[in-house]
Amino acid sequence: MKAILRKPLRVGVSIILCAKASSAAVIYVDVNSTNAAPPYTSWATAATNIQDAVDAAVDGDQVLVTNGVYQNGGRSYGFEGARVLVDKAVVIQSVNGPQRTWGSRERGGQNEVSAH
Helix, strand or coil, X not given: CCCCCCCCCCCCCCCCCCCCCCCCCEEEECCXXXXXXXXXXXXXXXXXXXXXXXXXCCCCCEEEECCEEECCCCEXXXXXXXXXXXXXXXXXXXXXXXXXXXXXXXXXXXXXXEEC
């Protein structure tokens, strides 16, 4: 009986990486949102506070804020607090300008209000 010699089949595998062009996302904020769901990429799932939107964003994203008074959210740093602590390169923009969008926080027993 003849021995059958089988050579192992070598398969070269080429991996092609398709890099999707990176584009900035728009993260939405609406204080009256009733269905807030990360990553907040539509008005239907908009964050209810600016800090949540900033936290969900990555460098280059735009945080688009609609009309309202934003009194919740924020983050502490050191012994101070901030209504919005921005720790990445994002653009925060009001839909209708600073006359329609406000943030406020309690500080030393007084309410501090500023336009964004």
